[in-house]
Amino acid sequence: MTPNSPSEKRLDELREEAWKEGVVAGKGVDVAGGPIPRKPGYYGQAVVKPPVWTWEVPFYFFFGGMAGMSAVIATGASIFHHLDLARTAMWIASIAGAILSPILLIMDLGRPRLFLNMLRVFKHRSAMSMGAWILTAFGACAVPGLIALELNAHQIFPGTLDQLLRVAAGIFICGAAIFGTLLATYTGVLIGATAIPAWFLHRTQLPIHFGTAGLGCAAALLELLGHRIAALNFLGFYAAGVETALLIWLSVDKHGAADRAIHEHRSGWLIRIGEVLNGPLALILRFFGLVPLAAISFLIGALVSRFGWIAVGRVSGSDPEAVFAAERY
């Protein structure tokens, strides 16, 4: 290296700064404390690797949860003869679950052209493999279910065929509902069963949060699309109520340094803002009859908290003290 290279210059600057101030601020600089650095672990470096996932994954969690639970609402709606509601719900399930979700998942892959390798094996001990199969099964139920439902609703075929379509639609929608509940909740298992401390310490809570937020999002979007019925309002209350309880649980169930990413930093704020928006605020707005505002608050809150959980993983995974603290539990 030449003496005039930027690194050498920087080194000289550091020496000067250390001489003057006694302390040098910045990454990888340990002048003040002498030759023995006082950082946790090995020079404060991460013990586990933080997630490499980018913005596609929280969006996928959001749309996947919404799609899955839309199919559940569609099942309820078709059983109790709300045909219009069932059709809208199946449209949401198909677009969000069978189009948006796979696209987002494929975009997040390091090698998107090899996405079909996801279906090479079936591994029940890998939440990612289970998720790929759940998403596939959901798509395989939701899209035919929607087609059968629409053909049936428009009375395109006569007599017996129409009756058959009706039965087929019922079976496919029921299947979509079963795989849909798993699609909405498995994402909590996906990040709960990892080596990231703030995630695995909350592995019981995460599926409840993701599943319930999915149900609330589906109900909220349907309400915003004009289906203002009491049943959806009840589901809105249910989801916001559960989310409020989860917010309290999260604030009480602290694990010190192990999950401080949830309570500190920017990631902590994302979680808090998200939980307040889809918990207490949505509940209060709905209580005062401001249903559209409550629905918007819930949707934004659910999306923000998904980003929050990924951010928490990034902060917690880069924190060696969190890993050491979590292993004492």
Added chain:
Amino acid sequence: MAVWCARFFESNLGLRFTRCDQNDSTRLGRPCGRAGGGDGLERKDQQSMIGEGIQSTNQRKHSYVRDNVEVGFFTDPTVCIGCKACEVACKEWNQVPDDGYVWLGNSYDNTGHLGASTWRHVMFLEQDRAKGNQIAGPMGLLNPQSDLSAVASAEAEDPFRWVFLSDVCKHCEEAGCLEACPTGSIVRTEVGSVLVQDDVCNGCGYCVVSCPFGVIDRRPQPLPDAGGAFKCTFCYDRQKSGLVPACAKVCPTESIVFGRLDDLRARGADRVRQLQQSGYNDAQLYDPTETTVRGIHAFFLILGEPEAYGLPPKPQIPTIYLKSAWTSAFATAIASIIATLLAFAFFS
């Protein structure tokens, strides 16, 4: 004169100049006895030189892959000199790309940590402790006129030690990455190592968060073969041809030892005993057999606690969290269905 010199060094420094007879030291980890002793140089009770009498397993051809023998790395920081030859050999043999020229300022370690483009990583620890019975000297400048006792007393006040350890993928008995991989790209080989098949990996990144040791990582753009997950292959290609992994092959002090796993474990235990007798009281093996990882195939001897090396003291395989998480997921699924049906039943 030469005999006298040899005698002097042997008695004072524990060095030995007589060549070991290979036939006498068939068992690993045991100092070889010399035939026809009793000439006054026989000292079984005294300390022997590091590594002395241990038959090298690093330089010979083997057939472990064909014979399905579990192999391992035993990495011993007490003989590591921090030359980073293992890092270089690994990069060269496996054609791992250059991932940036950075100055970290962490002692002499500018490699950082294990990752997609770093499969061997020599750690440089600077600790305020004595290293066995060694006299390290104080950290400050020493008066050249002072004698050795001054050094010793200064060291007692201001102890210091430098430890080098070459870190690598642990090749866990129960591997988190292998369990997590949804494509079946990560497999276990005949020799018990964990291998990523690059042509199958689609870069989902789930192994990255599932490794309790933070070893495997996704290679970022714009490096060659970007997008896939990479880690140490245990030089599976070399092993198939009966060769020793590149890092072990080049290690000049055999701080990295390659061999049969059972032999290495025995050798590691012997080495810890030997070091503790020599005053290295905090020497221990890092091989978490009692956790759900159930032991690692690339295990380490460490001085002091594992946290200082960035090694988790109790690593757990993340699949143990599946049961409670899935229970919660199923409960939520059922609760959501019931809530929806109730909503339509009562509010229609």
